[in-house]
Amino acid sequence: MKILVVGSGGREHAIVQKIAQSPKVEKIYCAPGNAGISQLAECVPIGAMEFEKLADFAEKEKIDLTVIGPDDPLVGGVVDVIEARGLRVFGPRKNAAILEGSKAFSKDLMKKYNIPTAAYETFDSAQAALEYLETAPMPIVLKADGLALGKGVLICQNLEEAKAGVQELMEDKKFGSAGERIVVEEFMTGREVSVLSFVDGKTIRIMTSAQDHKRAGDGDTGLNTGGMGTFSPSPFYTEEVDEYCRKYIYQATVDAMAKEGREFKGIIFFGLMLTEKGPRVLEYNARFGDPETQVVLPRMKNDIVDVFEACIDGCLDQVELEFADNAAVCVVLASDGYPVHYEKGFPISGLDQFPGDDGCYVFHAGTKLAEDGKTFLTNGGRVLGVTALGDDLKTARANAYQATERVTFENKYMRHDIGKAIDEV
Numbered sequence: 001m002k003i004l005v006v007g008s009g010g011r012e013h014a015i016v017q018k019i020a021q022s023p024k025v026e027k028i029y030c031a032p033g034n035a036g037i038s039q040l041a042e043c044v045p046i047g048a049m050e051f052e053k054l055a056d057f058a059e060k061e062k063i064d065l066t067v068i069g070p071d072d073p074l075v076g077g078v079v080d081v082i083e084a085r086g087l088r089v090f091g092p093r094k095n096a097a098i099l100e101g102s103k104a105f106s107k108d109l110m111k112k113y114n115i116p117t118a119a120y121e122t123f124d125s126a127q128a129a130l131e132y133l134e135t136a137p138m139p140i141v142l143k144a145d146g147l148a149l150g151k152g153v154l155i156c157q158n159l160e161e162a163k164a165g166v167q168e169l170m171e172d173k174k175f176g177s178a179g180e181r182i183v184v185e186e187f188m189t190g191r192e193v194s195v196l197s198f199v200d201g202k203t204i205r206i207m208t209s210a211q212d213h214k215r216a217g218d219g220d221t222g223l224n225t226g227g228m229g230t231f232s233p234s235p236f237y238t239e240e241v242d243e244y245c246r247k248y249i250y251q252a253t254v255d256a257m258a259k260e261g262r263e264f265k266g267i268i269f270f271g272l273m274l275t276e277k278g279p280r281v282l283e284y285n286a287r288f289g290d291p292e293t294q295v296v297l298p299r300m301k302n303d304i305v306d307v308f309e310a311c312i313d314g315c316l317d318q319v320e321l322e323f324a325d326n327a328a329v330c331v332v333l334a335s336d337g338y339p340v341h342y343e344k345g346f347p348i349s350g351l352d353q354f355p356g357d358d359g360c361y362v363f364h365a366g367t368k369l370a371e372d373g374k375t376f377l378t379n380g381g382r383v384l385g386v387t388a389l390g391d392d393l394k395t396a397r398a399n400a401y402q403a404t405e406r407v408t409f410e411n412k413y414m415r416h417d418i419g420k421a422i423d424e425v
């Protein structure tokens with residue numbers, strides 16, 4: 001088979017690595033890919049938002065399966081464009097990707113189908129939002145309706161902050177049209193867990209759990225980032241939690257989408273908060289999580305191509321997912337100053353010390369090849385994700401931190417407490 005993966009981050013590197021293990025696959029392309037991915041796939045210079053060019057390429061190269069990584073193209077309808085050419089593609093159509101593309105849509109869906117989530121109100125006008133906030137309990141959460149690079153969520157401690165938040169989202173339009181409508185949501189407390197799943201429109205198969213670390217600094221301080229590290233499984237995702245989510249959240253979401261005429265095929269990522277009252281949905285994503293994918297896929301035993309195909313063909317009920325009885329930790333190596341100001345273009349050394357057979361992997365997020373075609377250079381805020389497997393979480397964490405020492409570049413920055421929460425178990 002010939003497979004095209006769309007996207008250019010650590011998530012796509014992990015997806016490409018997993019696809020490369022399938023004996024069915026002869027050739028992998030990645031659009032646009034990155035320097036690390038180019039070691040496993042042929043990178044083609046087409047952007048993830050260039051839908052017609054992607055479809056032209058898939059048609060011309062007779063691609064058997066296209067896999068979409070990021071949210072923007074999914075929400076924009078790339079799957080519909082590629083399908084319209086009679087080609088096979090893994091991911092939700094535009095009318096289903098709205099599950100991630102509009103927080104107002106997803107909240108209304110959860111309310112209508114009694115899927116447990118935080119109480120909320122939706123506002124199209126700043127004035128109405130401000131009036132509501134005057135008497136609302138604090139802290140409170142404001143969310144831009146649309147996609148905002150994961151940054152459109154504001155946790156406001158008091159009325160003053162909430163008013164400033166409305167100004168930022170709705171009047172200053174910090175996230176453009178994403179903030180034309182906002183969701184104002186009850187503040188919840190508890191542990192967060194990420195659960196990824198494969199969905200074929202009817203059947204849902206749950207992958208192993210993971211946990212992300214979104215803040216830039218140790219001890220969950222500093223600004224929100226795209227994710228500074230992950231571990232899998234989450235020890236807080238107990239059997240009891242799993243049972244509850246299977247009963248009230250997972251299948252209920254898939255059925256709700258089908259009832260709405262928005263059959264969902266692809267990945268649903270459940271962002272859950274384990275509150276005192278039970279698990280609640282924080283958010284849905286319509287794609288693999290980044291960097292959750294970098295710890296989940298290395299533990300998956302199935303041939304991922306078979307699972308993608310079962311989702312497309314609607315026969316996921318015949319697939320059982322299998323995960324190794326081990327653990328994985330991913331530590332993101334970033335450029336110092338991320339997510340605000342950071343420098344790029346520094347040579348990276350030590351990447352050759354990941355032979356791939358010792359349970360340690362390096363996934364590229366922001367790298368590029370220098371003109372010599374050999375030297376890897378830093379090219380983004382998040383540069384690399386170093387993942388290590390281990391028999392248990394503590395071993396995986398020790399292995400991952402040890403493996404980060406193999407890599408050096410100027411301004412290398414990482415959190416030192418990825419997976420620290422497991423010490424509390």
Ligand code: AMP
Binds near residue numbers: 188
């Ligand atoms: P989201 O993009 O909706 O997952 O929100 C980003 C982050 O904001 C989440 O991972 C949580 O840490 C936090 N968050 C979102 N909604 C709530 C809420 N209702 N209560 C508390 N924290 C929240």
Ligand code: GLY
Binds near residue numbers: 227285288289291292
């Ligand atoms: N790690 C969170 C996300 O992918 O949105």
